[in-house]
């Protein structure tokens with residue numbers, strides 16, 4: 001279901017959505033097993049909320065998905081899905097926490113540690129940060145190189161022990177376990193090593209670049225749910 005349709009059903013304007021993840025609260029579509037999606041329209045339903053900053057995102061499959069690692073690296077490379085599947089996989093079980101306050105406890109994510117992809121590319125000495133781009137054509141994110149090398153950072157191929165589905169950013173999304181979920185870029189298509197941090201989509205609207213859960217965004221006491 002497209003965002004406009006959801007908004008229309010709720011009788012809300014588009015302006016509120018454009019303002020940011022806080023204000024999306026209540027108009028997000030929960031991605032649930034309900035094929036109609038209608039259960040997800042109930043605010044505070046407890047599950048994941050669906051976020052996209054664009055109205056529609058192309059579908060990518062094993063046949064046409066690619067992930068490029070470039071920028072300040074010795075060996076720029078473009079992976080297909082099968083290449084990523086053939087690499088060492090790591091499974092993490094951690095709470096998902098959105099900056100708006102909703103949380104999904106103990107969610108398994110599985111994929112390639114970002115550190116492994118950085119090592120394979122050979123990070124050059126001038127790089128201090130990583131920029132992520134997405135095949136939705138709009139969303140971007142960033143991490144410092146130190147953050148990117150942390151254990152809890154995966155190029156995730158699985159979520160809840162199943163392939164990451166399209167709504168959740170499949171076939172490949174970023175997962176940054178220790179940070180608010182806006183760092184976990186969906187529909188990941190590019191990893192670029194940069195000389196300095198290039199702020200991401202929501203960060204350009206004032207959200208913290210260092211988005212540690214519980215230590216940023218002034219929402220540390222936000223109620224969950």
Ligand SMILES: Nc1nc2c(c(=O)[nH]1)N[C@H]1C(S)=C(S)[C@@H](COP(=O)(O)O)O[C@H]1N2
Pocket residue numbers: 021048049050051052053054098099134136139167168169181182183184185186187
């Ligand atoms: N490409 C892309 N990635 C994104 C977003 C987005 O709008 N576009 N939203 C972010 C935010 S604010 C959240 S809370 C999560 C939501 O992930 P979900 O839709 O799988 O629940 O994705 C993050 N990654």
Ligand SMILES: [Mo]
Pocket residue numbers: 021051098099100181182
């Ligand atoms: Mo979010």
